[in-house]
Amino acid sequence: MNIHNNKNTASLARPPIIVIMGHIDHGKSKLLDYIRKTSVVETEAGGITQHLSAYEVDHKTKDGAIKRITFLDTPGHEAFTKMRSRGVTTADIAILVVSAEDGVKTQTREALAAIKSAEIPFIVAINKVDLPNADVNRTKQDLAENEVFVEGYGGDVPCVAISAKTGKGIDELLDMMLLVAEIEELQGDPGKSARGVVIESSIDPKSGISATLVIMDGHLKKGMWISAEESISPVRVILNFKGEHIGEARFSSPVRIIGWNTLPPAGATFHAWKTKKDAEKDAKEWHERKSDNTGIASSEDKNITLIPIIIKTDVAGTLEAVEKEVRRLDKENIQFKIIHKGAGNISENDIKLLSGAVNPIVAGFNVKVDASARTLAEKFGVIIELFAIIYKLSEWLEAEMTKRAPRMVIDETAGMAKILKVFSSAKTKQVIGGKVTEGILSQRSEVKIIRRGNVIGKGKIVELQTHKVKTDKVDEGNEFGAMIESSLEIAAGDVIEAFASVEKQSL
Numbered sequence: 001m002n003i004h005n006n007k008n009t010a011s012l013a014r015p016p017i018i019v020i021m022g023h024i025d026h027g028k029s030k031l032l033d034y035i036r037k038t039s040v041v042e043t044e045a046g047g048i049t050q051h052l053s054a055y056e057v058d059h060k061t062k063d064g065a066i067k068r069i070t071f072l073d074t075p076g077h078e079a080f081t082k083m084r085s086r087g088v089t090t091a092d093i094a095i096l097v098v099s100a101e102d103g104v105k106t107q108t109r110e111a112l113a114a115i116k117s118a119e120i121p122f123i124v125a126i127n128k129v130d131l132p133n134a135d136v137n138r139t140k141q142d143l144a145e146n147e148v149f150v151e152g153y154g155g156d157v158p159c160v161a162i163s164a165k166t167g168k169g170i171d172e173l174l175d176m177m178l179l180v181a182e183i184e185e186l187q188g189d190p191g192k193s194a195r196g197v198v199i200e201s202s203i204d205p206k207s208g209i210s211a212t213l214v215i216m217d218g219h220l221k222k223g224m225w226i227s228a229e230e231s232i233s234p235v236r237v238i239l240n241f242k243g244e245h246i247g248e249a250r251f252s253s254p255v256r257i258i259g260w261n262t263l264p265p266a267g268a269t270f271h272a273w274k275t276k277k278d279a280e281k282d283a284k285e286w287h288e289r290k291s292d293n294t295g296i297a298s299s300e301d302k303n304i305t306l307i308p309i310i311i312k313t314d315v316a317g318t319l320e321a322v323e324k325e326v327r328r329l330d331k332e333n334i335q336f337k338i339i340h341k342g343a344g345n346i347s348e349n350d351i352k353l354l355s356g357a358v359n360p361i362v363a364g365f366n367v368k369v370d371a372s373a374r375t376l377a378e379k380f381g382v383i384i385e386l387f388a389i390i391y392k393l394s395e396w397l398e399a400e401m402t403k404r405a406p407r408m409v410i411d412e413t414a415g416m417a418k419i420l421k422v423f424s425s426a427k428t429k430q431v432i433g434g435k436v437t438e439g440i441l442s443q444r445s446e447v448k449i450i451r452r453g454n455v456i457g458k459g460k461i462v463e464l465q466t467h468k469v470k471t472d473k474v475d476e477g478n479e480f481g482a483m484i485e486s487s488l489e490i491a492a493g494d495v496i497e498a499f500a501s502v503e504k505q506s507l
Contacts, residue, residue, distance in 0.1 A: 012190060016070070020071060032071055054071065055241050059178065061175060061178065092121075094123075097127050098124060098142075101128055121184065124158070193274070198213055209264075211228070216252075219249070226279060228265070230262060230286055231260050233264075234259055239258070240253070266316040305404065322393065339353050346364050346369045346370060362383070365386075369384055409502070411501055415440045415445075416497050418495055419490060428487055432484060443471070456488060461498070464481075
């Protein structure tokens with residue numbers, strides 16, 4: 001949802017909100033690190049940014065003016081598609097980071113699709129120009145082949161060659177951001193009550209529920225109330241992106257608000273109100289609209305094996321990504337059934353929800369397990385696994401699905417033979433002559449007896465001969481004699497099919 005501001009006479013120019021996008025490992029976080037002079041990348045598990053975060057920087061332009069820019073950093077792993085989409089629909093301008101070594105990759109195309117869908121201007125930053133294999137012209141050509149025509153290559157998309165490692169070109173990139181923002185004439189009204197987007201939310205055992213917001217318009221100050229869908233919060237504490245206490249904030253600023261009654265969904269629109277009553281009214285109206293649009297869930301298919309699972313993550317945005325991975329793994333006949341999902345540590349109450357479930361599992365991402373929860377899990381036989389890297393979580397879920405996949409007994413055909421003559425029959429044993437038409441017939445094999453294309457019974461080869469000599473098997477094309485044990489009377493012209501029953505997983 002684009003929540004850009006309506007221009008009016010009270011509006012002022014506002015700082016641009018910039019989203020950094022691109023393929024994993026192309027240098028998005030390193031670019032922000034250089035700009036912010038911090039080291040976020042080293043603190044991320046596996047070197048992958050797995051949260052959407054917001055930051056403010058002050059940039060000194062060529063004429064000496066200090067201009068503020070707000071940045072949104074988005075995760076690179078494919079599982080975080082929703083978070084990247086939320087970032088681009090919140091932003092005014094996108095920066096598409098493309099490696100000068102690798103060119104356009106899978107998530108580059110995904111980012112482009114999100115940018116085009118949001119209909120916001122973007123700038124291409126060709127990164128890693130300091131590396132030996134860097135080729136800026138080849139990268140521009142690669143972009144053109146993906147219908148991104150930069151300046152000098154048949155188009156008007158701004159393009160800046162940079163090195164997030166050495167800092168080459170980054171000042172020029174920041175100047176370009178401000179130039180595009182000036183062209184877009186971004187406006188905000190400081191007289192309005194704030195509205196914007198919930199970027200992230202989380203639960204802390206000590207401080208309670210908090211959420212990171214980006215203010216798209218208006219102002220926010222202590223004493224106000226906020227609503228975001230069904231969640232509300234008093235504005236008692238406002239933290240800026242550095243974690244510092246501030247008294248008020250206005251458009252384009254990222255802030256953190258603590259004290260929500262429930263976890264506000266990442267991506268939700270928020271509104272600031274003067275009174276608690278107004279915030280409660282808005283939350284109630286949203287709930288009523290949601291209830292009116294709720295459909296009736298279809299009944300569960302009894303032929304599907306369901307794996308009960310609880311998902312707990314550190315923040316709400318990551319919860320989206322983990323849930324997406326869970327849904328991606330679902331098969332036609334085996335699926336995960338999410339009993340509960342939420343942000344925060346794995347608690348005793350979570351485990352209690354699984355007390356009656358069969359072979360349940362709990363997947364935690366960047367969270368801890370309460371001691372009481374672990375004790376109860378051992379009692380109920382609930383498997384708990386914790387992860388800090390998304391693809392490790394995916395691998396574990398896939399392995400658990402394979403373990404629990406339904407097993408089916410399948411009859412695998414070993415050989416076929418046509419019965420040419422029945423020599424004798426005594427009670428359940430019959431001596432026949434035949435010819436192998438396909439595969440191999442083996443001593444002690446189970447056989448199906450087929451007449452005119454239909455299976456009419458089963459039997460077993462108890463003796464097998466070729467040229468009146470006992471043998472263990474007869475190959476395709478050879479005639480044989482056999483004694484077959486069966487309660488069914490076999491006739492010339494019947495077909496026997498040797499088979500073995502094999503148990504296989506159905507995935």
